[in-house]
Amino acid sequence: MDFSHLSIESSAIVAAFLASTVEVVEAFTVVLAVGTLRGWRQAWVGTISALFLLALAIAILGPLLERVPIYSLQLVVGVMLLLFGMGWLRKAILRTAGVIPLHDEEKIFADEQAGLIHMSKSKRSSIDFIAGLAAFKAVLLEGLEVVFIVIAVGSGRNMLWPAAIGALAACIVVLIIGMLVHKPLSRVPENTLKFCVGVMLSAFGVFWTGEGLGINWPGKDLILILFAAMFLAAAVLTAYILRNDPPSKAVKK
Amino acid sequence: MKIIQEVAIELFSMFMADARMTMITLLLVSAAAALLKLTDINTIWVGAALLIGCLANVVAAAAREKRVRERK
Numbered sequence: 001m002d003f004s005h006l007s008i009e010s011s012a013i014v015a016a017f018l019a020s021t022v023e024v025v026e027a028f029t030v031v032l033a034v035g036t037l038r039g040w041r042q043a044w045v046g047t048i049s050a051l052f053l054l055a056l057a058i059a060i061l062g063p064l065l066e067r068v069p070i071y072s073l074q075l076v077v078g079v080m081l082l083l084f085g086m087g088w089l090r091k092a093i094l095r096t097a098g099v100i101p102l103h104d105e106e107k108i109f110a111d112e113q114a115g116l117i118h119m120s121k122s123k124r125s126s127i128d129f130i131a132g133l134a135a136f137k138a139v140l141l142e143g144l145e146v147v148f149i150v151i152a153v154g155s156g157r158n159m160l161w162p163a164a165i166g167a168l169a170a171c172i173v174v175l176i177i178g179m180l181v182h183k184p185l186s187r188v189p190e191n192t193l194k195f196c197v198g199v200m201l202s203a204f205g206v207f208w209t210g211e212g213l214g215i216n217w218p219g220k221d222l223i224l225i226l227f228a229a230m231f232l233a234a235a236v237l238t239a240y241i242l243r244n245d246p247p248s249k250a251v252k253k
Numbered sequence: 254m255k256i257i258q259e260v261a262i263e264l265f266s267m268f269m270a271d272a273r274m275t276m277i278t279l280l281l282v283s284a285a286a287a288l289l290k291l292t293d294i295n296t297i298w299v300g301a302a303l304l305i306g307c308l309a310n311v312v313a314a315a316a317r318e319k320r321v322r323e324r325k
Contacts, residue, residue, distance in 0.1 A: 084268055086270075090271060090314045090318070141259070205307075206307055209285075213282075213285055215300040216297070217297075234311070235311070242315060245319070
């Protein structure tokens with residue numbers, strides 16, 4: 001049994017699952033706000049339209065990816081993963097350190113509903129149309145991130161299916177829990193998930209950028225575990241230091 | 254039309270969370286590519302430099318953001 005291949009495949013599934021959970025929870029909050037405010041017809045129309053558009057994008061982009069040489073694909077995807085993963089990690093560090101506030105699904109839910117009511121009054125448009133559009137936008141924008149994550153973690157080693165299964169599992173889990181509790185999923189540890197995903201995507205980013213550049217990593221795929229451990233250690237340490245670091249003198253004055 | 258604009262902004266912001274961090278990352282990758290292309294250096298050293306550069310970059314970006322927010 002090839003354990004190194006198994007480790008990269010399971011990492012791709014876990015990364016896609018965790019990242020997609022964060023995105024689907026965010027989209028679910030908006031869809032729920034629309035559904036409870038204006039009924040589920042608008043929420044479903046907006047959601048299904050966005051999912052259709054996303055499926056169309058995948059159907060067009062998927063075959064194109066197969067034509068790109070693997071090293072070029074690894075390099076481009078690796079750099080994009082680095083930028084995306086490190087962006088998430090930076091934000092997760094700042095949230096853990098208390099520099100920026102944590103994501104609050106309850107507040108986003110309330111803001112979304114207030115925004116919908118305000119928009120329908122100020123624009124004098126049909127609130128049903130605006131509500132459907134809000135659901136469409138939320139699913140499309142968060143869905144785009146899910147599509148990118150699946151393509152990014154899956155395309156470097158022909159693992160699109162494992163990554164897609166991870167993302168699909170996240171959608172199913174969030175939808176089932178969401179339908180059961182019927183309120184914003186505020187108990188999902190969004191920042192912890194973001195922290196883990198930031199670490200994993202950054203590790204994948206370094207690995208694939210290196211492979212795309214022609215670097216022969218020692219230990220092959222298993223070195224991903226070392227990369228992830230190093231990003232995790234650096235991020236945890238930074239968050240700890242920033243949390244316990246007193247404000248600078250200029251601020252104290 | 255506004256939706257296309259919002260999608261474009263969202264896609265852009267996915268990779269530009271911190272402009273300086275993004276620029277440094279791109280510079281690191283370019284430097285690694287140049288080193289591999291122009292010298293006979295062992296590829297592992299370039300990989301190690303890329304990894305350490307990325308680690309330092311994300312740590313510096315978080316520390317910089319804290320300082321910026323403290324000044325406000």
